[in-house]
Amino acid sequence: MAKMRKKQDLAVKTCLTCGRPFAWRRKWEKVWDEVKYCSERCRSERKSGQTRVLVK
């Protein structure tokens, strides 16, 4: 008998920007290995403000 495993448990990562765990989404199906951020916002924040200096 095969063990049943939840897909969500297999596909959870921690966002490098906000540090929160986020779950796999269908839009990341092809790029899941490269996904490091929970959202587009976190991704751009990380890119533009690594030193966390506010420009605005």
Ligand SMILES: [Zn+2]
């Ligand atoms: Zn995030």
